[in-house]
Amino acid sequence: MPDRAIIGQYWPEDSLVHAMDPRVKFILSFVLMAAVFCAATPLSLAVAALFVVGFYAASRIPLLQAIRAIGPLLVLVVLTALLNVLFVQGGHVYFEFGIICISEKGLQSAVFIGCRLLLLLMGMSLLTLTTATLDITAAFERLMAPLSRIGVPAHELGMILGIALRFLPQFMTELGIIYCAQKSRGAHFNANPFRGGIQSLTALLIPLFTSAFRHAETLSAAMEARCYHGGVGTTRLDPLRLTWRDAVGTGALVLMIAAVVATNYVPLS
């Protein structure tokens, strides 16, 4: 089974965005989403798109790669757009057949919502494309740290997130091998689920679970061998540090929000 690129997999590159503090990127990616949501007119959405493309340029990630990375989710975009075409009515009617009615407003809102969703997805994947998983978990842990005062196990949650992300590709590979092995033994996975299909599914899942337990045991032994004892008193090899790049990034996003909100008030001629 060929390895498929996972949504928003880290894309190593030497750029301003990559070098930013992951905590800042974490927060800014949410701000970016808010900014995209702020855009209420086609013009301001275009401005937002311009900024997103600009951010990608700054991160030196080829746009094509970015769109490929969100590939499977594009279905969602298309589906939402289609629903809009069918359910939003008004203005000039281009086509009518039974309950299907394609109107001017429907098309407009379909394009608008589709673009907005696409921008949202691209904004989110910018975080994962430019930040290694270890840094994302570190940022997550640091940002959650204040909550540990009220009993939220911030470090443990960060660790769980990190381990889960680390083992995702591992399990994908193993699942591929198990799939091939059971198929070699005549398992038919697309068969009737009521006749043998269920058993074929257990033939996939049970080995995957046993492998997960095996990995868990080895991993916990390895962690103990390295004296892991939770987050208390643990120092980092590269402490997260704010730099001028984070100021630039934050500034760019503030500028984006300002531009988007301002263009919202430009009347459509």
Add this chain to the structure above:
Amino acid sequence: MRLAFEDVSYSYEGGEAKKRRGRRKKDAARQADWGNAPDAVWALRDVTFTVEPGEFFGVAGHTGSGKSTLIQHMNGLVHPTCGRVLADGRDLAEKGVATEVRRQVGLVFQYPENQLFANTVYDDVAFGPRNMGLGAEEVDRRVREGLALVGLSFDELAERSPFDLSGGQQRRVAFAGVLAMEPEVLVLDEPVAGLDPLSREEFLGLIRELHAGGRTIVMVSHSMEDLAALSDRILVLSEGRVFRLGTPAEVFADAAALKAVGLGAPAPEAFAASLREAGFELGRDLYDERTLAADIAAQLAGTPVAAAPDAAVGFAALRAADAVIEGGGDDA
């Protein structure tokens, strides 16, 4: 069954042949043109060979040379991007052929014990035969036979959980699961990887028996000793291309070339080569421990071996070897 590879190339980029079945015929006819898709990762390139019925066919190659991809072509788990794989003349990429061929070509993956899943050993071994749609009686017969072939006791183990068994036994159970499908061709990916020396020997003995029982065996291995000892022919892959194909003697004749692609000659053969360099006269094409020991002993006793013309040459060589060894000792 005769498995023939005709100009098989495989690229991950072009993968998922299923989705493009309509285009397959055209693609299969097309010669792989490496300039077409410079970014494509080719796991196999223009691989052509035939596995004859009853043969013991060894496959060697450095990690990442395409061995695993190659054997997955043998029962149609993956289809070539270009070229064809024929099983008794029928194209595996055609609809339904692969499903049928999977009953005749048993594929045992690396660490097959990781694929055990059933509650009992019996159910696990019966998985294959049941998928073939056989009746309960026939399934029962095959499970008994499969377990017997790998040397496990049906009465003791059939109702136990496969997860309670030792690693070696688990691998035997997984093996039995494939054998119970009664394949004509058995494809083994690193069958003895990770076993202790004793179980390793037992397992190789088992594979030898299965071959003697009339099955065609294709074995992928990193151990050149095992391949040399068992194979009729060996295919050496390097970066997805056929690097060498021939009898063990032919393949291991050029140790330097093998080293260049990350492999080595079997230990006895490599030792024989060093001895030859030191002046020993060793006449055989391919040595194993026993023949090498016999020939060295013959030389040391001064009796000329088959290829050594007279004793004087032998002794001269011996003195030369001594000099080399002493010289090496001084350096150290």
